[in-house]
Amino acid sequence: xxxxxxxxxxxxxxxxxxxxxxxxxxxxxxxxxxxxxxxxxxxxxxxxxxxxxxxxxxxxxxxxxxxxxxxxxxxxxxxxxxxxxxxxxxxxxxxxxxxxxxxxxxxxxxxxxxxxxxxxxxxxxxxxxxxxxxxxxxxxxxxxxxxxxxxxxxxxxxxxxxxxxxxxxxxxxxxxxxxxxxxxxxxxxxxxxxxxxxxxxxxxxxxxxxxxxxxxxxxxxxxxxxxxxxxxxxxxxxxxxxxxxxxxxxxxxxxxxxxxxxxxxxxxxxxxxxxxxxxxxxxxxxxxxxxxxxxxxxxxxxxxxxxxxxxxxxxxxxxxxxxxxxxxxxxxxxxxxxxxxxxxxxxxxxxxxxxxxxxxxxxxxxxxxxxxxxxxxxxxxxxxxxxxxxxxxxxxxxxxxxxxxxxxxxxxxxxxxxxxxxxxxxxxxxxxxxxxxxxxxxxxxxxxxxxxxxxxxxxxxxxxxxxxxxxxxxxxxxxxxxxxxxxxxxxxxxxxxxxxxxxxxxxxxxxxxxxxxxxxxxxxxxxxxxxxxxxxxxxxxxxxxxxxxxxxxxxxxxxxxxxxxxxxxxxxxxxxxxxxxxxxxxxxxxxxxxxxxxxxxxxxxxxxxxxxxxxxxxxxxxxxxxxxxxxxxxxxxxxxxxxxxxxxxxxxxxxxxxxxxxxxxxxxxxxxxxxxxxxxxxxxxxxxxxxxxxxxxxxxxxxxxxxxxxxxxxxxxxxx
Numbered sequence: 001x002x003x004x005x006x007x008x009x010x011x012x013x014x015x016x017x018x019x020x021x022x023x024x025x026x027x028x029x030x031x032x033x034x035x036x037x038x039x040x041x042x043x044x045x046x047x048x049x050x051x052x053x054x055x056x057x058x059x060x061x062x063x064x065x066x067x068x069x070x071x072x073x074x075x076x077x078x079x080x081x082x083x084x085x086x087x088x089x090x091x092x093x094x095x096x097x098x099x100x101x102x103x104x105x106x107x108x109x110x111x112x113x114x115x116x117x118x119x120x121x122x123x124x125x126x127x128x129x130x131x132x133x134x135x136x137x138x139x140x141x142x143x144x145x146x147x148x149x150x151x152x153x154x155x156x157x158x159x160x161x162x163x164x165x166x167x168x169x170x171x172x173x174x175x176x177x178x179x180x181x182x183x184x185x186x187x188x189x190x191x192x193x194x195x196x197x198x199x200x201x202x203x204x205x206x207x208x209x210x211x212x213x214x215x216x217x218x219x220x221x222x223x224x225x226x227x228x229x230x231x232x233x234x235x236x237x238x239x240x241x242x243x244x245x246x247x248x249x250x251x252x253x254x255x256x257x258x259x260x261x262x263x264x265x266x267x268x269x270x271x272x273x274x275x276x277x278x279x280x281x282x283x284x285x286x287x288x289x290x291x292x293x294x295x296x297x298x299x300x301x302x303x304x305x306x307x308x309x310x311x312x313x314x315x316x317x318x319x320x321x322x323x324x325x326x327x328x329x330x331x332x333x334x335x336x337x338x339x340x341x342x343x344x345x346x347x348x349x350x351x352x353x354x355x356x357x358x359x360x361x362x363x364x365x366x367x368x369x370x371x372x373x374x375x376x377x378x379x380x381x382x383x384x385x386x387x388x389x390x391x392x393x394x395x396x397x398x399x400x401x402x403x404x405x406x407x408x409x410x411x412x413x414x415x416x417x418x419x420x421x422x423x424x425x426x427x428x429x430x431x432x433x434x435x436x437x438x439x440x441x442x443x444x445x446x447x448x449x450x451x452x453x454x455x456x457x458x459x460x461x462x463x464x465x466x467x468x469x470x471x472x473x474x475x476x477x478x479x480x481x482x483x484x485x486x487x488x489x490x491x492x493x494x495x496x497x498x499x500x501x502x503x504x505x506x507x508x509x510x511x512x513x514x515x516x517x518x519x520x521x522x523x524x525x526x527x528x529x530x531x532x533x534x535x536x537x538x539x540x541x542x543x544x545x546x547x548x549x550x551x552x553x554x555x556x557x558x559x560x561x562x563x564x565x566x567x568x569x570x571x572x573x574x575x576x577x578x579x580x581x582x583x584x585x586x587x588x589x590x591x592x593x594x595x596x597x598x599x600x601x602x603x604x605x606x607x608x609x610x611x612x613x614x615x616x617x618x619x620x621x622x623x624x625x626x627x628x629x630x631x632x633x634x635x636x637x638x639x640x641x642x643x644x645x646x647x648x649x650x651x652x653x654x655x656x657x658x659x660x661x662x663x664x665x666x667x668x669x670x671x672x673x674x675x676x677x678x679x680x681x682x683x684x685x686x687x688x689x690x691x692x693x694x695x696x697x698x699x700x701x702x703x704x705x706x707x708x709x710x711x712x713x714x715x716x717x718x719x720x
Contacts, residue, residue, distance in 0.1 A: 270634030436602030469493025505544030
């Protein structure tokens with residue numbers, strides 16, 4: 001059997017204390033100030049022949065390891081029935097025979113803090129003899145309890161193990177029985193002649209040994225501790241970090257309780273982020289938590305996994321192979337990031353630096369700043385929040401293209417019309433988060449190349465494939481959208497969406513290093529070598545890279561293709577279910593479908609309540625009512641805050657910004673049986689809402705509009 005599991009080092013303090021003597025190193029067991037001095041053993045307690053008290057062999061010999069003493073702080077939070085704080089000295093007696101085979105000194109003066117059966121703390125001062133027998137307190141109140149609860153098993157000379165645990169307990173009970181009878185005036189078993197010089201014979205044990213994981217100090221359940229009723233722990237009463245910590249199981253329970261109050265992540269259809277993991281996948285993620293992937297010299301194999309992932313993704317997106325760069329660097333120009341937000345920011349910075357260099361060359365050394373020029377970026381109004389950050393952080397003008405609500409895609413020629421000599425690039429979205437449509441990258445590239453030739457520009461395309469980057473390659477009939485288009489300079493994607501990795505995983509790949517990726521690369525030499533870093537964030541765990549690599553190995557192209565087919569099939573089932581639903585009168589369709597259909601798009605179902613029905617409630621009311629059935633379906637308005645002036649602007653050129661819609665994102669965890677339940681809950685909820693309106697219910701969100709930023713009822717455009 002192994003040693004007792006130690007508590008967390010941040011909860012328990014360990015101190016090794018020893019003093020030199022002629023006989024070697026001995027244990028110091030000075031009692032704390034608030035604990036009574038050592039009590040003498042009762043006269044009826046028998047000493048052990050193996051380690052008598054007067055024998056110097058009871059102490060460890062010179063060169064033996066000093067056994068640690070554990071100082072544990074016990075307070076009223078842990079045991080509310082035990083007032084104040086007490087220092088309890090506990091001696092770790094159960095040792096692994098292969099590790100601790102030498103003589104050990106007896107443990108002295110520790111206080112029992114185990115709760116008794118009547119809800120109080122034992123609190124008895126225990127003085128262990130070298131043979132493992134407790135002595136020094138009242139038999140009627142604590143002896144039997146302490147022997148059983150603490151499972152007092154010793155292995156002082158490496159001979160006694162858990163195999164004879166029951167025999168030791170029996171020996172201790174016999175010793176205390178004689179001592180207590182003598183105190184009450186009875187005769188001891190040896191005729192009242194005082195302590196026996198012979199060793200007390202142990203009873204032969206037939207019971208199995210105690211488990212090695214049995215703890216000397218047993219915590220009460222969290223719900224029976226004082227931590228469970230700290231009503232003022234979180235609110236404004238006690239701000240800041242707590243003064244003292246709590247046991248690890250209690251801390252985990254506190255987090256688990258808060259997590260239980262969230263929505264069930266598997267029933268959240270508003271987000272694209274993967275939420276299901278195999279046990280092996282979770283183990284791989286835990287490995288990565290200990291590795292700083294930025295430290296390439298210390299973790300070269302982990303960095304090799306990173307480069308393998310970049311290589312797989314670059315080839316998946318048909319990135320051309322530059323033999324010279326591959327010979328110098330050994331990998332494609334790319335990087336793993338903390339989500340696609342960092343990927344988009346890196347790609348945008350690269351476009352800006354590339355444009356500045358080109359503009360300076362064109363104007364004979366005059367920089368854009370000296371000429372009062374401000375760079376701009378052309379993008380759809382259906383952009384994600386990361387691009388608004390880019391506009392603000394890098395002082396970039398946002399030239400937005402409004403699509404039609406009928407297509408939710410930007411028009412190639414309307415896009416090119418917004419390009420001039422200050423345009424750093426055009427962003428095409430492969431799967432917008434509203435309806436899942438793919439922008440026509442190939443058509444925009446051809447129109448852009450024609451403009452570049454006419455005006456001698458060098459504007460390129462970045463493909464924001466946050467959602468579609470790991471889906472479009474496995475779908476049939478998709479027009480060219482990746483590096484097969486010569487105008488595409490870079491592509492970014494979220495690994496934690498349809499890449500099936502864990503949250504916080506992103507990727508960016510550039511067509512080449514020269515005049516592109518090189519603008520964002522820095523050289524790090526203070527970590528024991530010379531390495532390149534392409535990311536905005538430096539230190540980060542390797543969990544995302546590990547899990548992404550695991551998923552590539554686990555699924556392969558065939559697995560990702562099957563996943564794509566499954567998700568598209570389920571989305572088609574939900575879409576057909578919504579189409580079959582009729583209004584309250586049973587004549588007009590209940591919903592108007594807004595997404596791109598059953599193929600060549602993301603597995604997203606986007607719809608709106610049919611305006612022709614003139615219902616008293618809208619899609620946001622449906623979202624709130626549906627959440628009562630544990631399903632979260634995201635409803636939002638068709639408006640957003642313009643990044644230039646924060647004024648409310650319409651998403652579409654042919655729709656009112658206060659019109660509402662909703663979307664259902666079909667991820668790998670949304671299987672057919674869950675989809676059936678979702679449709680049933682939608683039908684049930686609509687029926688209840690129709691009935692409630694007839695009975696006079698006025699939906700509280702009916703009058704809500706797209707509010708200014710900061711308004712408490714703002715329903716501004718949101719992203720996943």
